[in-house]
Each structure stands twice: as structure tokens, then as C-alpha cells.
Amino acid sequence: MATDLLARLQKSPALCDGAMGTLLYAKGIFINRCYDELNVSQPELIRGIHHEYLQAGAEIIETNTFGGNSFRLARHSMADRVREINVAGARLARDAAKSFDVWVAGSVGPLGVRIEPLGKTSFEEARTAFREQITALVEGGVDLLILETFGYLEELHQAMLAAREVNPKIPVVAQVTIDEDGNCLDGSTPEAFTPRLEEWGADVIGCNCSVGPVAMLDAMERIRTATSLPLAAQPNAGIPRSVEGRNIYLCSPEYMASYARKFVAAGVRLVGGCCGTTPDHIRVMKAALRVGEARARVNTAPAAGQAAAVVAPATPLEKRSGLGAKLAGGEFVTMVEIVPPKGTDIRKELEGARFVKSVGVDAINIPDSPRASARMSNQALSLLVQQEVGIEPILHAAIGTCWAFSRICWEPLRRESGICCASPATLRRWGIIPTPRRCSMWMRSGW
Secondary structure: OOOHHHHHHOOOEEEOOOOOOOHHHHHOOOOOOOOOOHHHHHHHHEEEEEEHHHOOOOOOEHHHOOOOOHHHHHHOOHHHHHHHHHHHHHHHHHOEEEEEEEEOEEEOOOOOEEEEEEEEEEHHHHHHHHHHHHHHHHOOOEEEEEEEEEOOOHHHHHHHHHHHHHHHOOOOOEEEEEOOOOOOOOOHHHHHHHHHHHHHHOOOOEEEEEOOOHHHHHHHHHOOOOOOOEEEEEEOOOOOEOOOEHHHHHHHHHHHHHHHHHHOOEEEEEEEEOOOOOHHHHHHHHHHHHHHHHHHHHHHHHOOOOOOOOOOOOHHHOOOOOOOHHHHHOOOOOOOOOOOOOOOOOOOHHHHHHHHHHOOOEEEEOOOOOOOOOOHHHHHHHHHHHHOOOOEEEEOOOOOOOHHHHHHHHHHHHHOOOOOOOHHHHHHHHOOOOOOOOOOOOOOOOO
16 A cells, blocks of 8 residues: 555655644644544544545545654653554544545654754654654554654654654655745755755655745745655645634635645645645545646547647747846846826827837837726737837736735745836735836836
8 A cells, every 4th residue: 555655646646634633623622632642542533534545535544643752752751651542643644535445544753852963852763753653653554654844854864763763665755844935943954954864765755834835935946946756835824824813824725725726736746735725625625636637638648540649849038028028138127107098099108119119119018908997908009019010029928816816926026136126105005015026117197
């Protein structure tokens, strides 16, 4: 079964479950309880959560053992119950999954203490604690191990060594937690920690927790360039916001599902969720992945009697247009925005385009129906400006009405090129101070 998982990840993505603690808290279990001990004292509660995720479409469920090591259990005076709690957790998940064709993953989290050289706990003590927990999980029947939410690489290294000592053949998913810049909490960048995890023997490398899907997608794209191993991504449902004294995760199931498709497009093969994700999120993510797989099959399968289409090589940026040549050469680019008219008379717009061309402007930005007003199609105006004036138009496409989509799409362009096709007012709303580097010239009343 374990070998089947790695073979499956080479062919298509697999969907993991979501948060355990979020659901336990929602069901009335307060945070001062030992959640791992519930495997023994309230097994039906844990089994029920596993069933919710399985019915939502999860293909991998994790045991309720994230804090099941002796260091964390000692806070609840349960350090001597490591084997009991972890075996119970593994068997609960195994029992819940018996009617489903899924995999059971043993969840292993950090120790919750600093290890050398930052703390008093030695490498050997850390490895012994991980070995004790992993031995119990393997005894309980897990198919793979997910080492998750590790902020310090050396601690994760000790967990991986312990896993190989217990069972050298069990698949290991090694996941770090990152900040909004994509770096591990010990400062390691994706380009630094990825080759180290691969060298230490990880079968799957990834990130989980801490940040929402936007920052994690950026990190996964950087990790993809550093390894050919399968990747895993399990983001939080956004960063929690304080609402009337409560921390609320605001990412909707639909929002998480849209990023599940983006993760797969970026090369991720194990997709799931962490804090704040629920069976509702997993259900919609499952549907999104099914649609993506169906589209991929349709797009890649040639029609009967036809040869597969030959993909033409992409034209280099510098050869696409004069504007592309300037961007590729790192030259400063000046753009002006001209709004489509409310009628069909475009004389004023063409006159303005001729003037800005005469003073050296490189291109014209033509937005799509600003402020939801009825105007001439920006596609038509772009074509006429190009034909009549001979200046390159930049056609804006409507990709969503929400501010978050605008920021997601334009912010990477700003970071990479220093050029942003947005008004100074919009830039200020994003927290960006307009400067000549970011917005060089604008043509619109009131800007």
C-alpha cells in the first residue's frame, strides 16, 4: 500500500484531510485538554472526525497524534503513555478507513522544546523521543509518516533519522512551516532547505501551516525548482483574524479549492489543509481537483485518427514587441491609461494616444469597464489604437471583481518588474507608496 502511494503521486495528485484541532475545538473540546489523549478517552469523537473527512473525499487521513511525543505529553503528566496514545490513534484511523480505499498517515509534530545548540535537549534525546512515537504509530498500522510543522531543520532531521531507524521503507513526507517570505522559521530559504531534506532521505517534501495559500504557493514554486521529488502543500485557511475576541480563519472552501488547482499546476502532488480547514473545504477541493483532472484528460487526449498536436516553442519576450524588448532589456518603461469612451466616438481617445506617443510614451493601458460602467469594449479600442496610432496597447482582462484577486495578480508583477498597472489610489490602498518607478504617467481625471 505504501509503495502504491508513491507510484500514485507520480501519476496524479492525492488529497489529504484538513485540521483536527479546529474540529475538536468546534465540538466543545477546550484548548487546555490534551487532544492526543482523546484517542483513548473519547475514541468515537476522533473516529467521527476521520469519517467526516473520508466522506468529504480525503484520500489520506492523518492520525490524531501531532503532539503525541513524550515532551508534549509531559505537560499533561502523560509522558509514560506515548505508546498507548499513538497506537490508539493509528488504530482509530485504520478502523475508520477500512471501508475506503485510502491511506493512513501517522502525524508527527515537533517536540515543543528547543534542541541543541539553541536549547538543553540533545540530538540523541530528541531522536529517542521521535523513535518512541514513530515505533508506536508503525505498530498501529500507518501506511506513511507525515512529519509536519517543523520550524527548525535540525529537529526535522532527527525525526527523519528516527523514522528510518524504525522502518527504512516507510514513506516519509517532510514538511516545514514557513513565514510570509517563504523561509523556514530558522531562516532557511526554500533553495537551502529543499536539497537538505532530499539528501536526508525524504520521499515527499513540502510545507504546511503558518501561512495561507498565497504565500505557500510562492514557496512551492521555489521548492519545485530545487528538487524533482513529489511535493506536498497543506496551508492554513488563511491567517486568522481577530473578530470580537475570537480568532477566525476567513478563507472559504471555494477560495481554498481555487488554490488547490494552482498547487497542482505548480507541481504539487499531495494537497490538503492545516489549521482552519474543515470537511467543507476538503469536499470543495476534491471537486475542484476532479474537474482539473477531467480537463487535463480532455486536453491531452488527441482525437481519433489525429496525431498529437505539436506545441510551438514560445516566442522570447524581446521578440514579441517593442515593449517586450524594453522589458527584457531592463529598460524603464512609461505607460499611460486611457479609459474606453461611453459611446462610440473615439476621436478624443485617439488624439490623446497620438499625443502621448509623440512625447515618448511606450504603451497605452486600456482597462475593462472601470467602476462597472457601460463603455465601449476595451478590446475594440485596443485594436483601433494600434491600427490608427501605431502605439502598443495593453489590454486589461477582467479576472475577478474582488480586491484580493487584483492584489494577487498585480503584486507579483510589481515585485518582479517594478511596474504596476494600477492607479496611485489603488497603490495606496494596497499599502504601496506611489513613486516614479512604479507609476510614471497617468491620464484620468482626479488622479
